[in-house]
Amino acid sequence: MSTHPVASNNSGSVWRGGVSPFNVSYGKLMMWIFLLSDAFTFSSLLISYGAERFSFFGNVDTPWPMPDMVFNHFPFMHHIHLPLFFVSLMTFILIFSSVTMVLAVEAGHRMAKKEVAKYMLLTILGGLAFLSCQAWEWTQFIGDGATLHGNHFSLSAAGLEYAKTLHVGGHYEWHDNLRQAGPGVFSALFFIVTGFHGFHVFSGVVLNVIIYINVLKGTYEKRGHYEMVEKVGLYWHFVDLVWVFVFTFFYLI
Amino acid sequence: MAHTANTDNETLMYENNQEMLYLGASHGTKEIWKIFGWLTVITILDIILYFSMNPTMFRNIIFVVFGIVKAYLIVGYFMHMKHERLNLALSIIVPVLFILGLIFGLLYEGNFWSTI
Secondary structure (H helix, E strand, C coil): CCCCCCCCCCCCCHHHCCCCCCCCCHHHHHHHHHHHHHHHHHHHHHHHHHHHHHHCCCCCCCCCCCHHHHCCCCCCCCCECCCCHHHHHHHHHHHHHHHHHHHHHHHHHCCCHHHHHHHHHHHHHHHHHHHHHHHHHHHHHHHCCCCCCCEEEEECHHHHHHHHHCCCCCECCCCCCCEEEECHHHHHHHHHHHHHHHHHHHHHHHHHHHHHHHHHHCHHHHHCCCHHHHHHHHHHHHHHHHHHHHHHHHHHC | CCCCCCCHHHHHHHHHHHHHHCCCCCCCCHHHHHHHHHHHHHHHHHHHHHHHCCCCHHHHHHHHHHHHHHHHHHHHHHCCHHHCCHHHHHHHHHHHCHHHHHHHHHHHHHHHHCCC
């Protein structure tokens, strides 16, 4: 027998080490701290978007582009004004993949290997569906002439009048006199923020695939617990959480 | 090699008994579907407000409040923060509040960039 019988009976002081003051494992705590630092990065990017947008407030020469006049595409619906529809679909895909992730974690608590595998696979498919949607969204955005340093999304006076006549589901056509060169920072921040978020989704899918393979191999069954599923789950939910704010600031407001 | 407070034995226990810290109990799937329902309802409300209200600052504030409610549901229930110890929750959530300072500072600052 050792001189120090159990970690929790450690002379009554957590300061001597050997116990977890947060009552979570090292890996989970570090995942939380990583996510905190990531939250700072994303909020800096989103706040820069807000500051840039405020700086264009009341600017008549180069008005800030109206989101519903830029992001109004939907697959197979050419030149039909459908603002917010596609991005809402992306939002529901990501929320649902968060649900399948949390179901995988729950199945892990019951040591139900088959269910964990099923829900992990659904989460991976949800992530891939989201990434495909984002690739399509970027294709439309780039096809409309957006680059990292410029775009053509500011509405002219005639364009503003035209925008008022557009209704959801109606046909639209952008003639040259309706749109003009917009703030380059609009498309730049769109690429950077959704790109950085999309890269997080991509990393999340890669991590999920690794965990999925380990689940199938029985690694966690042998280990006796499915905590790794919960750790990648934290990361995956964080990606969903960031999307909530990207959706709010880039598309709704 | 001199050892201080942590003996080799304690270090081993700390590194090997991590799974003891992992709570094995399942909370069931009922709560998960309930939270999913709320997230869906709030997102649908977002979409309804987007099409039915004029774009004003008031509407923007509603969208931000809805975003914070969704964040609370995701962090609290999906990420299990409500079931973690209070000191962990505070260690993660209190630093996030510093972001508020950056929001007010930069948005205020942004008003002046147009005049430069």
